[in-house]
Amino acid sequence: xxxxxxxxxxxxxxxxxxxxxxxxxxxxxxxxxxxxxxxxxxxxxxxxxxxxxxxxxxxxxxxxxxxxxxxxxxxxxxxxxxxxxxxxxxxxxxxxxxxxxxxxxxxxxxxxxxxxxxxxxxxxxxxxxxxxxxxxxxxxxxxxxxxxxxxxxxxxxxxxxxxxxxxxxxxxxxxxxxxxxxxxxxxxxxxxxxxxxxxxxxxxxxxxxxxxxxxxxxxxxxxxxxxxxxxxxxxxxxxxxxxxxxxxxxxxxxxxxxxxxxxxxxxxxxxxxxxxxxxxxxxxxxxxxxxxxxxxxxxxxxxxxxxxxxxxxxxxxxxxxxxxxxxxxxxxxxxxxxxxxxxxxxxxxxxxxxxxxxxxxxxxxxxxxxxxxxxxxxxxxxxxxxxxxxxxxxxxxxxxxxxxxxxxxxxxxxxxxxxxxxxxxxxxxxxxxxxxxxxxxxxxxxxxxxxxxxxxxxxxxxxxxxxxxxxxxxxxxxxxxxxxxxxxxxxxxxxxxxxxxxxxxxxxxxxxxxxxxxxxxxxxxxxx
Amino acid sequence: xxxxxxxxxxxxxxxxxxxxxxxxxxxxxxxxxxxxxxxxxxxxxxxxxxxxxxxxxxxxxxxxxxxxxxxxxxxxxxxxxxxxxxxxxxxxxxxxxxxxxxxxxxxxxxxxxxxxxxxxxxxxxxxxxx
Numbered sequence: 001x002x003x004x005x006x007x008x009x010x011x012x013x014x015x016x017x018x019x020x021x022x023x024x025x026x027x028x029x030x031x032x033x034x035x036x037x038x039x040x041x042x043x044x045x046x047x048x049x050x051x052x053x054x055x056x057x058x059x060x061x062x063x064x065x066x067x068x069x070x071x072x073x074x075x076x077x078x079x080x081x082x083x084x085x086x087x088x089x090x091x092x093x094x095x096x097x098x099x100x101x102x103x104x105x106x107x108x109x110x111x112x113x114x115x116x117x118x119x120x121x122x123x124x125x126x127x128x129x130x131x132x133x134x135x136x137x138x139x140x141x142x143x144x145x146x147x148x149x150x151x152x153x154x155x156x157x158x159x160x161x162x163x164x165x166x167x168x169x170x171x172x173x174x175x176x177x178x179x180x181x182x183x184x185x186x187x188x189x190x191x192x193x194x195x196x197x198x199x200x201x202x203x204x205x206x207x208x209x210x211x212x213x214x215x216x217x218x219x220x221x222x223x224x225x226x227x228x229x230x231x232x233x234x235x236x237x238x239x240x241x242x243x244x245x246x247x248x249x250x251x252x253x254x255x256x257x258x259x260x261x262x263x264x265x266x267x268x269x270x271x272x273x274x275x276x277x278x279x280x281x282x283x284x285x286x287x288x289x290x291x292x293x294x295x296x297x298x299x300x301x302x303x304x305x306x307x308x309x310x311x312x313x314x315x316x317x318x319x320x321x322x323x324x325x326x327x328x329x330x331x332x333x334x335x336x337x338x339x340x341x342x343x344x345x346x347x348x349x350x351x352x353x354x355x356x357x358x359x360x361x362x363x364x365x366x367x368x369x370x371x372x373x374x375x376x377x378x379x380x381x382x383x384x385x386x387x388x389x390x391x392x393x394x395x396x397x398x399x400x401x402x403x404x405x406x407x408x409x410x411x412x413x414x415x416x417x418x419x420x421x422x423x424x425x426x427x428x429x430x431x432x433x434x435x436x437x438x439x440x441x442x443x444x445x446x447x448x449x450x451x452x453x454x455x456x457x458x459x460x461x462x463x464x465x466x467x468x469x470x471x472x473x474x475x476x477x478x479x480x481x482x483x484x485x486x487x488x489x490x491x492x493x494x495x496x497x498x499x500x501x502x503x504x505x506x507x508x509x510x511x512x513x514x515x516x517x518x519x520x521x522x523x524x525x526x527x528x
Numbered sequence: 529x530x531x532x533x534x535x536x537x538x539x540x541x542x543x544x545x546x547x548x549x550x551x552x553x554x555x556x557x558x559x560x561x562x563x564x565x566x567x568x569x570x571x572x573x574x575x576x577x578x579x580x581x582x583x584x585x586x587x588x589x590x591x592x593x594x595x596x597x598x599x600x601x602x603x604x605x606x607x608x609x610x611x612x613x614x615x616x617x618x619x620x621x622x623x624x625x626x627x628x629x630x631x632x633x634x635x636x637x638x639x640x641x642x643x644x645x646x647x648x649x650x651x652x653x654x655x656x657x658x
Contacts, residue, residue: 140583143612147634148541154637155545159552169544177541450563450588499591 005049006040007099008063012056013038027051071098071105078112121327137513138188145181149174204331208338209412211325217411218387219342221320225313226346233308239348240373241297244304248289252311254282257290279462282307298375299462306344313343342385348372349382351391358383358393362489365458366439376460377476384411384478394487397479401430413479416453425505425512426519430477433457442490444482446502448513454485454496533644534575535559536566536592537610538584542633546579549637550644563587567595570602576651577644582611582618590625597626606647610635 013023020038024031027048036042044052053063062068075094079087089097098105152170156162162170230239232251237243248254279295280303282288289307291300310317321336349372361367365379372379377400386393397413405423424430429443436459443455457477485491495501506512509522532555537543543559550557560569563584570578578596582589589609596602606628611618622630628650629643 140612143633144539144542147612148539148545150634151542151545151549151637155548158637166548170548173541173544448585449583450591499587 005044005063006038008058009052009056010038012058016056018056023052023055026055068095068098068102071102071109074109074112075105078109081112083115116324117327135188138184141184142181145177145184148177149181152177204328204334207326207328207331208334209410211323211335212338213412214325216387216389217385218389218392219320219339219385220388221316222339222342223346223351223388225316226309226343227350229305229309229312229343230347230350232312233347241301241304244301244308245289248304248308248311251308252287254287254289254307257283257288279303296375296462297373298369298378301348301373302344302375302378305347306340309343309347310340317343341381345378345382345385348374348378351386351388354382355386355391355393358386362487363394364489375462376458377462377474380476380478381411394480394484399424399430399477399479401475401477403434403473403475405431408474413481416451416479424508426521427503427505428477429455429457430475433459433475433477434473440490442494444485444494444496444502445505446499447505447507452482452499452502453479454482454488454491455479456488456490530556531558531573531575532556532648533558533577533579534566534569534573535579536561536563536569536584536589537579537581538562539581542581542610545637546640549641550579553641553645555644555648561585563589563592566592570596570605571599574601576606577647578605578607579640579644580607580609582609582622590621593622593625593627606650608640608643608647610640 013020020034021031024034027034028051029048033042037044049060049063053060056063072091072095075089075098076091078084079089079094152173156167156170156174233239233243233247237246245256279292279299281290283290289304291303317336317339320339321332323335326332326335354368354372357368357371363383365376365383368374368379369376374382380396380398383393384396384398387395395413396411397416398409398411399407400409401407401424405426407424428445429441432443433441439458441455441457443457444452445455446452455477457475459473459475461471461473480488482496485494485496504514504517506514506517509520512520514520533550535543535546535550535557537546537559538561543561547557547559558569558573558575560566561584564586566578566580566584567587569575580589580592584592587595589611593607593609596605596607603626607626608629608631609622609627610631610633611622612633619630628647631639631643
């Protein structure tokens with residue numbers, strides 16, 4: 001609803017103490033015509049509106065009410081928030097508020113935005129605190145020290161016949177525990193100082209992680225969209241690379257460039273500059289897709305599904321990646337990429353059918369890969385998202401490492417700390433997979449707090465190798481709680497109950513509390 | 529002589545005061561510092577009650593609990609879990625694994641003494657039944 005232009009002209013004219021006759025003369029119309037405009041009985045626009053705006057020292061947006069309209073929309077959104085409780089303002093009441101007190105309305109909107117931002121920020125912080133292993137470890141130490149102090153103090157207070165040696169012993173214990181507690185408190189303060197300094201640089205990866213954990217790694221809206229897109233593809237064909245190409249041509253007039261043709265000159269130069277060799281290219285201008293001759297069928301299918309999703313449901317991807325949860329611009333870009341890949345994955349592996357196959361094969365990833373023309377990594381990726389409440393698979397965490405040991409991709413598993421960058425514990429199967437001749441490396445690990453997990457890892461390559469294009473190896477690892485391991489084919493032959501053969505590990509050297517680990521490369525963040 | 533109480537706790541400050549208050553209440557007490565030793569000592573010493581911390585080196589208190597409940601000699605042993613992890617989830621897990629009682633740190637000494645006393649009674653009843 002717009003506040004009328006005439007009303008605003010009259011208001012501003014009066015506030016500048018200009019008579020109707022004088023303004024009419026300045027803008028070159030009769031006073032009676034201006035009267036009709038001010039009474040909203042005549043429309044006004046174009047050159048005349050510009051003249052009026054100039055004479056009344058306003059810009060066109062202020063006169064036409066565009067900025068007011070935005071304000072009305074923003075206020076409407078604010079008053080629709082459940083926090084406003086019973087305050088039900090009608091659209092016309094909101095419009096009146098904007099017309100009568102625009103500054104106040106604007107301040108209200110600013111205040112509401114600050115509230116929404118601060119809520120989003122609180123959520124990010126509380127998620128982080130919940131998942132922070134150092135914080136949890138230090139709190140545990142504090143509680144243990146408080147227990148020792150309290151218990152010793154009670155003995156000194158309530159036991160009347162303590163010997164001098166006994167009293168001395170408990171006093172010494174209180175002194176010792178208090179000193180330890182001071183050290184812990186200082187580490188905590190240091191940690192929080194660092195956290196607040198890091199506030200501006202919360203990494204986008206970490207922010208996206210928080211979001212994925214919050215949503216339990218399952219997005220019903222994206223699943224629905226993926227299913228609809230899959231139906232478009234399989235309407236006439238089965239779901240495969242050719243069907244995707246056919247539908248891309250039908251729907252978007254996109255064709256496949258001959259694989260023997262070179263990629264576009266620009267991309268060629270870009271790639272040479274960056275010293276990389278791409279597997280796939282989509283040229284918007286010529287509406288063509290191109291694949292390298294060394295690309296695998298699984299890569300081609302996935303890239304085509306991804307492109308189809310990006311072109312078909314771009315609005316949905318954009319809307320989801322603009323979730324108020326994301327406070328950093330870069331997170332939105334990262335989220336858009338993640339969401340598009342999620343949809344592509346869900347198109348290739350439709351939830352119900354895939355879950356059934358997964359359970360039938362007991363999570364045999366290579367078997368599933370053959371059935372869905374997918375790589376080990378793509379299947380592992382999809383397994384992580386089988387988290388629908390009513391029909392869920394095993395909860396997995398996911399990690400990918402390059403041959404130098406650097407972690408290049410990860411999806412979290414609540415409870416297990418998977419480093420999101422740098423290096424994990426060198427004992428993890430993800431690193432062993434590079435050196436192993438076994439197709440799959442299996443490992444039962446135990447952390448210092450006694451928690452046990454089952455890890456499986458495999459080295460994979462995204463493309464076929466030739467003399468000129470080297471293999472691009474990476475190691476992919478899935479992690480699940482030990483209690484779920486019995487449902488997985490890879491645990492066959494392992495004595496899961498026998499903890500003596502567990503591999504003792506940490507999350508990474510900095511966060512590890514193992515006291516005498518010979519593999520330690522870096523000192524721990526807190527005393528062990 | 530039969531042992532009344534075995535304590536499995538690795539925090540020395542807590543262990544010293546637990547040892548003192550339980551001995552002062554008139555019971556015989558021995559201590560171990562890790563989960564593996566707890567399992568071995570239960571087998572060797574057959575205590576009437578086990579006071580078990582959760583965050584123990586080598587084997588966590590929960591793993592010890594799980595292990596002991598599988599063994600026929602210790603399946604009925606009264607076990608008091610002591611933990612700084614007071615969340616509902618941990619209490620539920622302790623209960624699920626067969627803990628007889630659960631106390632969250634920091635506790636009052638009298639709470640530990642009274643809980644152990646009731647567990648010793650329970651142990652007596654179980655022995656009586658046998």
